[in-house]
Amino acid sequence: MALLAPPPAAPGDPPFTARDFDRIAAFAYREFGLSLQESKKDLVYSRLVRRLRALRLSGFQPYCDLLEGPEGRAEHDAVVSALTTNVTHFFREPHHFDLLAALAVKPRLQALRAGERLRIWSAGCSAGMEPYSIAMTLLDALPEAAQLNIRILATDVDPAILARAREARFTDEEVRPIPARMKPWALVPAGEGRHGIAPKPARMVRFAGLNLMQDWPVRGPFDAIFCRNVAIYFDKPTQARLWQRFAGLLAPGGLLFIGHSERLGGPAEAAFASVGITAYRKTGTSAGRKETA
Ligand SMILES: C[S@@+](CC[C@H](N)C(=O)[O-])C[C@H]1O[C@@H](n2cnc3c(N)ncnc32)[C@H](O)[C@@H]1O
Incomplete structure (x- = not known):
């Protein structure tokens, strides 16, 4: 040695x-x-x-x-x-949020309004900017989303960063990337010049501790999984197992978003088709899901 x-x-x-x-x-x-x-x-x-x-x-x-x-x-x-680092931003890699709205929400507006379920998982959510950005994206496309059968699960292994995510007090600099049209209904004053998350987007997100290397006490299927800038810490075999486990938890047609420097690899690659930069769709039909424009 x-x-x-x-x-x-x-x-x-x-x-x-x-x-x-x-x-x-x-x-x-x-x-x-x-x-x-x-x-x-x-x-x-x-x-x-x-x-x-x-x-x-x-x-x-x-x-x-x-x-x-x-x-x-x-x-x-x-x-x-x-x-590990907890670096994160609101609307990081904004094209992922555009894709989420375009592929998972807008084609299903009628079905979602009728009570169909939509489940999204932010795995490795850090200080919460990612799941809150997802909630804002959903509310932007479907203003009544908070009252519908729509939930966002946000998990991280680090309890300290989860505490910050739940506390949700952000600086001017941190909220800058939130699109201007969303800010009036997405943010509330949180004292000392900080911004909190308004009740509607906050209510859609549930935080929980979860180590991606252990059992996942989560209930799928998910319509989208965001696991971005987390797998960079893992070696290729660990990444391959992770992608495979995500594939198993996604609904047919479900979306997987990964970090800008990450790549899908291993057997799970065959289960996905690319729908954009570091964005993938699980192949197979969305059985039983009525898609309406
Ligand atoms: C760089 S942040 C990414 C945050 C967010 N996904 C983004 O892209 O903005 C990486 C996060 O992964 C979490 N993480 C690292 N290893 C993990 C593991 N084994 N299980 C769950 N989370 C993990 C860290 O605690 C950290 O909050």
């Missing part, structure tokens, strides 16, 4: 051996599917050394022992938080 190059340590910071890195990498892969290459060792060091300080641990060896032991459960969340 090659020794890692010396980390960019401050005087007094604990050393980070190859064995420490291997243990952290194995843990992150096993628990969260995160694929940490050795090139990320400095990043891993700088993110986790803060945890050592916070926990007043003397080195990475006791830290790894903690993670792997029965007392370490609470620290698992801190690791996934430290090793």
Whole structure:
């Protein structure tokens, strides 16, 4: 096993051996599917050394022992938080929201008004901008959407970011990408110059903790799944399994949206047809679903 190059340590910071890195990498892969290459060792060091300080641990060896032991459960969340980024924006990759409205909502207006169900999953939703953008898109196309059989499930593995998503207090800068025509009914003042989400879009979104590497206590089928800028952390076999599991949960004709730098791969590729940039439709007919213009 090659020794890692010396980390960019401050005087007094604990050393980070190859064995420490291997243990952290194995843990992150096993628990969260995160694929940490050795090139990320400095990043891993700088993110986790803060945890050592916070926990007043003397080195990475006791830290790894903690993670792997029965007392370490609470620290698992801190690791996934430290090793992934929560970067997100309202209406990120806006073409996905245009496609959602054009393919999943507008052709079904009459059926949805008559009570047909529409289910959307934002998997890896971070601070909530993605699922709230979905809710705004649905309300823009169908103003009574909040009273209909329409739900958005928003999940993330990181409890801290889910707490922020539920709190829903956004800065001027953060709400800037929301289309101007939506802002009057989508946002409410939330004090101290912040913006909250208005009751209608807020009511359509349900947040829950979910680790994509574990069982999914979710009920499909979904009409659309957004899993964007999450699979970048996973290796190809893990990604392939993820796409396959999404394919199994999507209704025929259901949509899958992935991140701009992600690619569908593995056996699931055959189950999808491209409908736009990093946007896919599950092939097969939407059996029993009456589509009306
Ligand atoms: C960069 S954010 C993407 C947010 C949003 N989907 C977007 O594209 O704007 C990645 C999110 O994936 C979550 N994540 C990472 N690994 C995960 C896992 N194993 N299960 C569920 N969520 C995970 C992180 O907590 C983070 O909030």
